[in-house]
Amino acid sequence: MRWLLCVAVAVFTLQGAQAVAVGEKYKDSGKCKACHSHIVKEWESSWHAASHYANDEYFRKTIDYVARKQSGKSLNSIKIECAACHNPRISVTSTNAEYEALASLNLDRNTDAACATQSDTIAEGINCVVCHNIDRIHDTLPDTKRGVHRVGWMKSGTMSGPYSDAKSPYHRVEHRDFMDRNPDRLCFVCHANDTSEEGHRFTDMESEYKKGDKFCVDCHMGPRKEGVAATLRDAQGKPHKRQIRSHGFIGAHTETMWKDALAVSLKRASGGLEVTLNNPNPHPLPGGFGAREILIEVAYFRKGTGMGTQTRSLTSRFLNKRGKPTVPHLAAKTLENVSVPAYGSKSFTFGILKGADQVAVSVSYRLVNEEVRKMLGLKDPIWSRKAVIQKKVLKL
Ligand code: HEC
Ligand code: HEC
Ligand code: HEC
Ligand code: HEC
Ligand code: HEC
Incomplete structure (x- = not known):
């Protein structure tokens, strides 16, 4: 009624x-x-x-x-x-x-x-x-x-x-x-x-x-x-x-849009392995809406056998007025903004595992970072699915 x-x-x-x-x-x-x-x-x-x-x-x-x-x-x-x-x-x-x-x-x-x-x-x-x-x-x-x-x-x-x-x-x-x-x-x-x-x-x-x-x-x-x-x-x-034009408005929810959205390059530097992300787009990535995330996963190998991995998450974290983690819409403060700026680049250094002779780096994107996913209890697998941006291998 x-x-x-x-x-x-x-x-x-x-x-x-x-x-x-x-x-x-x-x-x-x-x-x-x-x-x-x-x-x-x-x-x-x-x-x-x-x-x-x-x-x-x-x-x-x-x-x-x-x-x-x-x-x-x-x-x-x-x-x-x-x-x-x-x-x-x-x-x-x-x-x-x-x-x-x-x-x-x-x-x-x-x-x-x-x-x-x-x-x-x-x-x-x-x-x-x-x-x-x-x-x-x-x-x-x-x-x-x-x-x-x-x-x-x-x-x-x-x-x-x-x-x-x-x-x-x-x-x-x-x-x-x-x-x-x-x-x-x-x-x-x-x-x-x-x-x-x-x-x-x-x-x-x-x-x-x-x-x-x-x-x-x-x-x-x-x-x-x-x-x-x-x-x-x-x-x-x-x-x-x-x-x-197409009315599909493809964007962050479309996995294929992420392919090569950033250019990834690897270099051995004095501090370890340097991973550089280059953004050829006119806006920052991740960008737009709050708790998006880019993941850099580095896997180390010795003679073809995996030795271990290191992961870095590029995402913004939000604090409420009491200084506790919260969702973007209740934030009093953004703790850190790690996105790669428009037409810009950012580099991240990883310590190399001793004895490794090769690294495989995978850079991917997730719609919602783990913190916010847990806070809200998001169930649909799309929020945690990784869309691959680029994968690269470097002999050490
Ligand atoms: C988010 C905004 C937005 C929404 C929602 C939207 N349109 Fe459009 N539409 C546009 C823009 C922008 C253009 C101009 C595209 C271009 O440059 O040709 C357009 C163009 C068009 C055209 C002209 C053909 C073309 O591609 O240029 C038609 C017809 C049309 N829209 C119908 C629709 C219909 C029907 C819907 C709903 C199913 C819809 N639009 C939803 C933004 C929108
Ligand atoms: C009975 C057919 C018919 C229906 C139903 C219809 N349209 Fe259209 N529409 C047309 C025609 C014909 C054109 C002109 C196409 C052309 O000139 O290429 C047009 C053009 C448009 C344009 C482009 C206008 C411009 O000046 O660029 C938009 C936007 C649009 N329609 C939106 C809609 C929306 C939204 C609906 C539903 C609410 C709708 N139309 C329902 C026949 C229809
Ligand atoms: C040169 C191409 C290009 C232009 C121009 C562009 N974008 Fe994007 N945009 C991308 C790519 C590539 C991505 C990353 C893959 C994806 O999300 O589609 C993206 C991502 C996005 C996202 C998701 C961001 C995220 O990190 O979750 C939004 C929202 C967006 N764009 C909106 C816009 C708006 C609004 C404009 C205009 C003011 C615009 N884009 C102009 C290429 C472009
Ligand atoms: C009336 C407000 C409004 C306008 C105008 C609008 N958008 Fe959006 N757009 C939104 C909202 C809200 C969302 C998020 C919807 C959701 O995820 O539930 C969105 C989502 C998107 C996405 C993300 C899709 C994804 O997969 O993450 C893209 C890309 C996008 N819009 C492009 C555009 C472009 C290009 C225009 C201009 C032609 C435009 N929008 C105009 C409100 C708008
Ligand atoms: C100023 C316009 C605007 C207002 C007001 C707004 N939003 Fe949005 N929202 C957007 C746009 C644009 C997007 C898509 C941007 C993107 O994907 O990066 C979006 C995306 C989102 C998303 C991500 C959806 C998805 O499917 O990934 C969430 C969640 C969201 N908004 C929540 C809210 C809530 C809750 C409010 C009210 C407290 C709100 N928004 C008010 C413009 C707005």
Whole structure:
């Protein structure tokens, strides 16, 4: 019965950033399939499609953990905070003390805020009508205003896109520069910086970004290729040929993307074995989101027989305001930032085992470091799976 009561959620009663209701005809990707099925399919495999509370174990358990540890804030308030970037079509964009009072007494069930977090409008996470309904990006706002707080929406039923001459019988279209000549602006709406509940900035991709000759989309949506934007046939009986990109948004969750993402070189130096990681990309790695990890594993051999291994983990560790280890979203401090900077390199020295005549070095990536995995009790094997970046061998 709960959803029936929730239908009453009016978009006029919202607080915070301006929310605009999405009409039934456009609200989920299923509505776009008739003409854009190839794009819908690609997007479904992306992690933008998994950004809702129900679909990403790491996200869900972080929210639950923050709500448990952060006194004075309810689960729904945290969900609404995180929704700014993870579910920006949410109809309520902030909560107040009055709401917290109701929530603490369990009397919030039928409030706009509680209904907004359960609405099926946001079930798909970052879907088509997130990116393609953005009208304006407010670049002059303070850099802490992100996601829904940084954009103005189109009227429901108008799609912003890269073409200035597109026509569709299903929706209106409008060309936008951030879909075409300057797409980094769109990505930076969310992939810029993020701040913990303690006000600590634990990720700062926008300021660490070193713009080269490529846009984010060149690497994460692939190059423009000939194809069709819509499969609908025109008056001549043919779909319109276009230059298009992939909507797979491949990234850290895609093992093949990690192959050769860093260049590894080995050298015998005075202090031992020197392993150098070179980052040819315009942003640090690991980077972006908090507790990612790069592992360097060094195996020593003598006449082909293994003698032992040494492992070094490159990851950021986070401390809460009492100095105890915590998750990025509750951090008061980052203990150490070990990521390899954009277009930069870092070297690490390993003491060589006595008698070894060969080393084999494997550099790999994990989505979540062991500390945070244990803290949150993450179960899905993807969080601990190692994606190989490069393997190298050196005779000593
Ligand atoms: C400023 C926009 C923004 C806000 C607000 C935000 N996030 Fe994120 N979050 C991102 C982006 C962008 C990524 C992907 C970055 C990456 O993978 O490096 C991400 C990724 C994550 C991930 C990793 C997911 C995975 O599958 O690996 C977790 C966990 C997460 N966020 C938790 C939260 C929580 C909890 C909150 C609220 C307390 C929150 N985020 C608020 C932008 C945001
Ligand atoms: C994270 C943002 C984002 C999401 C989510 C997204 N798109 Fe796009 N879309 C883009 C960008 C950026 C372009 C421009 C790509 C280019 O340079 O051609 C684009 C281009 C397009 C085009 C024009 C063809 C092309 O490749 O240029 C169509 C049609 C389209 N998107 C439909 C969809 C549909 C349908 C969905 C949902 C299944 C969707 N998009 C989800 C960002 C997004
Ligand atoms: C009945 C067919 C049909 C449906 C359904 C449909 N579209 Fe389209 N769409 C088109 C056509 C046709 C074009 C123009 C293609 C071209 O000119 O190459 C288009 C173009 C677009 C563009 C590019 C606009 C531009 O100016 O660059 C976007 C973005 C888009 N659609 C998004 C969506 C989304 C999101 C949905 C689902 C909510 C959707 N479409 C549903 C037919 C459709
Ligand atoms: C509305 C906010 C928002 C916008 C706009 C946005 N993203 Fe994201 N993106 C996210 C969030 C949140 C995640 C993490 C989702 C998760 O892991 O659950 C993410 C994840 C990703 C990932 C990581 C996938 C992985 O496997 O780790 C890539 C790559 C990515 N986005 C690229 C882009 C690009 C390129 C653009 C610009 C065209 C863009 N995003 C625009 C919020 C956004
Ligand atoms: C020259 C290619 C290139 C460009 C341009 C680029 N990236 Fe990446 N990015 C990579 C590679 C390679 C990786 C590592 C493998 C992976 O995660 O896909 C990566 C990783 C990421 C990750 C995951 C980081 C981590 O350590 O977990 C995010 C998020 C991301 N990129 C977002 C962006 C955004 C946003 C932009 C634009 C501001 C951008 N990228 C521009 C190549 C690029």
